[in-house]
Amino acid sequence: MFAEAIAKLPPRPHPTSVDEYRARQARLTDQFRTDDLLIISSPPFATHSNDVHYRYRTSSDLLYLTGWAEPETILVIRHAYGNWNTSIFVQPKDTLKEIWEGRRPGIDGAMTSFAVNDAYNNTALGDELGAWLNEARRVFVRGGINHEVDDLVQSAVRRRDRARQHFGSGPVSVEDPSSLLAELRLRKSASEIEQMTYASKVTSLAHELAMRHSREGVTEYQLQSVIEGFFSYAGTSGWSYPSIVGCGENATILHYTTNQATCGQDEVILIDAGAEYRGYASDITRSWPISGSFTDAQREIYQLVLDAQLAAIEACQVGAPYTAPHEAARRVLAEGLINLGVITQSLEEALDMESGQLRHWYMHNTSHWIGLDVHDAGVYKPGGEPRALEPGMCLTIEPGLYFGAWRPDVDCPERYANIGIRIEDDILVTKDGPRILTEDCPKTVEEIERIVGQPL
Numbered sequence: 291m292f293a294e295a296i297a298k299l300p301p302r303p304h305p306t307s308v309d310e311y312r313a314r315q316a317r318l319t320d321q322f323r324t325d326d327l328l329i330i331s332s333p334p335f336a337t338h339s340n341d342v343h344y345r346y347r348t349s350s351d352l353l354y355l356t357g358w359a360e361p362e363t364i365l366v367i368r369h370a371y372g373n374w375n376t377s378i379f380v381q382p383k384d385t386l387k388e389i390w391e392g393r394r395p396g397i398d399g400a401m402t403s404f405a406v407n408d409a410y411n412n413t414a415l416g417d418e419l420g421a422w423l424n425e426a427r428r429v430f431v432r433g434g435i436n437h438e439v440d441d442l443v444q445s446a447v448r449r450r451d452r453a454r455q456h457f458g459s460g461p462v463s464v465e466d467p468s469s470l471l472a473e474l475r476l477r478k479s480a481s482e483i484e485q486m487t488y489a490s491k492v493t494s495l496a497h498e499l500a501m502r503h504s505r506e507g508v509t510e511y512q513l514q515s516v517i518e519g520f521f522s523y524a525g526t527s528g529w530s531y532p533s534i535v536g537c538g539e540n541a542t543i544l545h546y547t548t549n550q551a552t553c554g555q556d557e558v559i560l561i562d563a564g565a566e567y568r569g570y571a572s573d574i575t576r577s578w579p580i581s582g583s584f585t586d587a588q589r590e591i592y593q594l595v596l597d598a599q600l601a602a603i604e605a606c607q608v609g610a611p612y613t614a615p616h617e618a619a620r621r622v623l624a625e626g627l628i629n630l631g632v633i634t635q636s637l638e639e640a641l642d643m644e645s646g647q648l649r650h651w652y653m654h655n656t657s658h659w660i661g662l663d664v665h666d667a668g669v670y671k672p673g674g675e676p677r678a679l680e681p682g683m684c685l686t687i688e689p690g691l692y693f694g695a696w697r698p699d700v701d702c703p704e705r706y707a708n709i710g711i712r713i714e715d716d717i718l719v720t721k722d723g724p725r726i727l728t729e730d731c732p733k734t735v736e737e738i739e740r741i742v743g744q745p746l
Contacts, residue, residue: 291502292523294746295495299524303484305568310481311356311405315367315376317474318355324369327426328467329419329443330355331436332363345528349435350662351471353569356404360395362412364439368422375407377418382411416442424449424460430467472667476659477682482570483718486661486684487727489526489567490716493574494731496520497561501732501742504580506555510535513561514549521565530571531664534562537580541710542694544654553580558588560710564664571664573686574728575714582742587705589735591691594626595711596733598689602656606685606717606724611676616656619689624648627691632703650700651692657685660716679719684727688714 318328330351335343348359356365356378364379383396400409410418415438423429423446433440446461478486496517503516514535521528536546537553541560553559557580564572577595579588601622602615624640627633633640633647640646659666661684670677679685690712695702713733718725732741 291499291746292520295499295520296524298495299491300488302525303481303488306357306481306485308403308405310479314474315355315374315405318470319367319369319374321470322369322374322430323428325425325427326369327422327429327461328365328367329429329431329439330365330467331432331439332361333435335361347527350475350569350667351468353662354471354475356406358400358404359569364412364415364419364436365406366419366422368426376405377408377410378404378406379410379412379415379418382413415439420446426461427463429461429464430470431464432466432468433464468667469669472669475661475666476668477680478661478684478718479682482661483682483684483727485568485570486572486716486718489530489565489570489572490574490727491730492521492524492526492567493563493565493572494728495524496563496565497574497576497731498741499746500561501576501578501738502744502746504553504559504578504582504742506580507552508580509552510537510540510549510559513553513559514563517561517563524565526565526567527569528566530564530566530573534560534575536560536710539694539696539708539710541577542692542696542708543710544692555581556585558592558709558711560712562712562714569662571660571662571666572728573660573664573688573714573716574731575688575690575712576731576733576738577711577713578738578742580742582744583739584735588709588711590630591693591706591709591711593735594623594630595689595691595713596735597626598622599687599713599715602687602689603715603717603724603726606679606687606719608679608681608719608721610679612657612670612679612685613676614679615685615687619656619687620648620652623652623689623691627651632706652690653692654688654690656689657687660684660686681719681721683719685717685719686714687717688712 332348338344346361362381366377378400380400381394397409449460500513500516514533532547535549537559538557540546560577562575598619602619605614605618635647640648659668692710693702693706695707716727
């Protein structure tokens with residue numbers, strides 16, 4: 291099945307060019323003074339158990355500025371010799387460790403293929419960075435990631451020697467660069483969109499394969515394995531977040547990740563899963579009946595959520611406030627639930643954030659940014675006001691309705707008991723209107739009923 295599906299994928303996009311990475315660095319340093327210095331450290335390995343680590347994933351900011359994905363890395367950008375200079379500290383070559391853990395690119399690899407001016411073994415960090423810090427006045431660094439970097443920065447700030455007294459040298463302020471980088475990352479380039487589109491196409495096919503594998507008695511973990519197995523088979527780095535695979539009442543739990551139950555013939559399954567490709571996330575949610583045919587009640591709720599999603603996607607227009615898709619989705623959901631008799635309030639009463647009945651069945655936001663992180667960088671309400679959408683911004687659209695009969699806080703309508711529906715796509719804002727990056731993933735009632743349980 292996987293081999294047949296792979297044939298439906300387009301060629302992989304070209305990697306981001308060195309020239310584009312240099313352009314990103316230039317956009318960042320355009321905001322700097324010549325006595326500023328930027329430091330970005332890769333995160334440490336995360337321990338799974340004892341001496342076993344999770345799969346390594348570096349800092350998204352490092353990926354954004356250089357594409358360098360190796361561990362134990364420090365990136366430094368400073369002004370020197372009349373220009374902005376990008377230096378990278380990397381793991382030194384070590385034959386014994388490479389025998390056990392894999393080849394290291396080292397200094398030569400960094401200088402050959404990446405947007406850096408200088409490369410050093412990370413064993414030289416203390417001498418080189420220590421000297422550069424003493425020439426800086428303002429240091430941009432996110433603390434708490436690399437203890438050696440933190441110690442060097444703090445030592446430079448606290449230094450009180452004759453040179454500092456005579457010449458005023460050394461840093462006087464330390465700032466977090468995250469907000470500067472977030473503003474750059476919020477608007478995607480053509481290359482970034484290509485990577486995200488490919489991740490979306492892989493994820494779309496994975497969801498379709500899970501639909502085709504669905505049948506009475508299938509388990510949540512088996513469907514998870516179909517999706518995540520295809521992520522690997524298609525050459526991505528795996529999932530961009532832990533997969534949510536919930537059938538029956540588990541579909542009404544927003545972040546359910548146990549994924550151990552057996553699916554019944556009359557149940558709806560909700561799968562929220564996305565692949566990561568070259569660091570870029572995709573994020574798709576689909577819901578479908580295990581039997582392959584919606585009951586009348588399931589179809590009513592599914593079509594209502596789909597109508598809300600389509601209205602929210604249409605609201606993703608240049609100049610519209612970030613909140614516009616959420617408000618569009620909420621209005622359609624509230625109107626639909628009033629018509630179905632689930633909500634007994636007026637439309638405006640139902641939409642009230644404090645007392646409206648809609649919040650019982652739809653309790654999360656409709657959108658989040660997506661890019662190098664599945665919940666990507668970028669402020670939603672700068673200055674307290676919703677940000678206006680701009681070309682190049684990417685966001686998810688994911689309304690849902692959740693009728694958990696197990697909940698003691700609400701009186702769940704028996705007709706819709708344990709139906710959980712969420713439909714999610716990834717959207718690129720363009721001057722010509724919203725573009726659905728995940729458009730290949732089936733989602734109409736007719737498409738789903740034609741696909742579920744059927745061979746590819």
